[in-house]
Amino acid sequence: MQTVLSATSDGPLSANELSDICGTSLPTVYRRIEEMVACHLLAERNEIDANGNHYKTYEALLEQATVQLDDGEFVVDLDTVEREDAPDRFMRMWNNIREDES
Secondary structure, three states: OHHHHHHHOOOOEEHHHHHHHHOOOHHHHHHHHHHHHHOOOEEEEEEEOOOOOEEEEEEEOEEEEEEEEEOOEEEEEEEEOOOOOHHHHHHHHHHHHHHHHO
16 A cells, blocks of 8 residues: 555556556555545546546545554544546536526
8 A cells, every 4th residue: 555655646647557566466456446545545537548548547645644652542643635636626616606606
């Protein structure tokens, strides 16, 4: 997971690229990606290449992780960012227009 987060902190990467970077099989990378997307540590986006083929890219949402030892227990605090893709921006804009009309 650490290598995936580190690699995707520089910008979005595909699962194939992550598999190469991590030296891990594609099924293993997909399992890790699924876990990190579910925990809101990675953002998933749909991309279209020059040939019109669709594929997904992943980008880190984690900005900072803090671990503290407090009364014999570890306390973990994760700071993440929200990244909007074009459909998210459009929906936010559309919802703002509709609210202004009300």
